Amino acid sequence: MKFNKWTVALAALGVVSLASAAKAEEQASPVMTALAATTISGYVDTSAQWNFGTGNANNPPYKFGGESKADGFNLDVIQLRIDKPLDEQDWAAGYRADLWFGPDANTLGTQSSLSTGSSDFAIRQAYVALRVPLGTGLDFKMGVFDSVVGYESVEAGNNPNFTRSYGHSIEPQTHTGLLASYRFCDCFSAAFGVADTVGPKINERAFPTQQAPANDKVESSKTYMGSAAFTAPDSWGFLSGSTLYSGVVWGFASGKSGVDANGDPLPPEGNVVNFYAGVTVATPVTGLRLGAAFDLLKVKEQEAESWALGGYVSYQATEKLSFHGRMEYLDDSTPVLRANYVNADGDVIPPVKLDKCLAVTATVQYDLWKNVISRLELRWDHALNNVDSFGGPNVNQPDQQNAWMVAANVIYKF
Secondary structure, X not given: OOOOHHHHHHHHOOOOOHHXXXXXXXXXXHHHHHHHXXXXXXXXXXXXXXXXXXXXXXXXXXXXXXXXXXXXXXXXXXXXXXXXXXXXXXXXXXXXXXXXXXXXXXXXXXXOOOOOXXXXXXXXXXXXXXXXXXXXXXXXXXXXXXXXXXOOOOOHHHOOOOOOOHHHHOOXXXXXXXXXXXXXXXXXXXXXXXXXXXOOOOOOOOOOOOOOOOXXXXXXXXXXXXXXXXXXXHHHHHHOOOEEEEEEEEEEEOOOOEEOOOOOEEOOOEEEEEEEEEEEEEOOOOOEEEEEEEEXXXXXXXXXXXXXXXXXXXXXXXXXXXXXXXXXXXXXXXXXXXOXXXXXXXXXXXXXXXXXXXXXXXXXXXXXXXXXXXXXXXXXXXXXXXXXXXXXXXXXXXXXXXXXXXXXXXXXXX
16 A cells, blocks of 8 residues: 555654554545545625615615615625535435525525524535436435526526526525436426425424424425426527426415515515426527526415516627626516515504516626626616605605616636
8 A cells, every 4th residue: 555755754753553554544545535526616706886876775676685785895695515416327426515605695594494593604505416227317406405496596607697687586596305307308307396395494394383383284284396498409500509498386485575674585475386487599699699587476375476577688799708688577566575664663664566667687797807707787677657666765665766776796716
């Protein structure tokens, strides 16, 4: 057996014996083998934001935005990923842990039901990945994983725009459960899963517990989800690589519908159903891609419904320069994205309906530095039906129909 120079030196001094060192090397080798397949990666996400006008008490309620991000510099989040992806073996196994640090970790909201308050720390994903050699391979994730629906990612750097859409804001985010996925062929794949609740709280239950005694479901109550994806084959010419995706999640969601003190959306309460359909289309123009997404959220107990329809366009002008646009229509006439506000006297102030809204976002990205995403974004949110929905210094007392915002976003990936 070959020893490193430090082991040989210690043996020469009589501190260790080569026999014991050899035994230690043999015992450590399985651990070292496992660690050799583990990768560490992540990113640091920062931004600077300016909201036009005076007063940020009623900013547009899209996720990861709000008053706490307005008119200043921001550390958004630090993500640390530790994972071992599945390899090509028949009985492959792996894992992933995505850890979040920073203000956005509180918005992520995955703290377990035993956690109290916010800590600037959250577990975004933490699951064991397994493969069973059935057909082309049946893959499983067990633990905490991202939702199966959505056009945009929880990771800002994976999205064409810095700010999130309203569609993303009404979607479920993470689940604690079991997800099975299967690729039938190169063009078609599907997934089906079962989870404790719609989420995002880890290990949450739909039935009564000491932490949530008001829940009224039976102990067998669970959340179910399914999705399917079709990818255009090479034989489709310029449409090759285009993707059609659909999914549904239905189950119990705890909490109150609306936003928290920072203006970040909270999950709706009760039995909910999320429907999603999205498409990304390649075009004959080199570097030009189009996309569309539809999200529908139905809350049974509130007899409430919100839906959003968005269109996307991206153009890769050069290796470093790209342009991205998004236009979205939101119908939130039963205010899922905004909550009641209790003033200093304890009086409940009903929420101002966002009702119907048009949002337009334009983003320029220029990757000047290696491993760095740098972009500039302009966003306009316009409340329709002549309803004041934005601005003003007091919560639920907006005085504007328009909200303008410009932001710079810098992300380092490692």
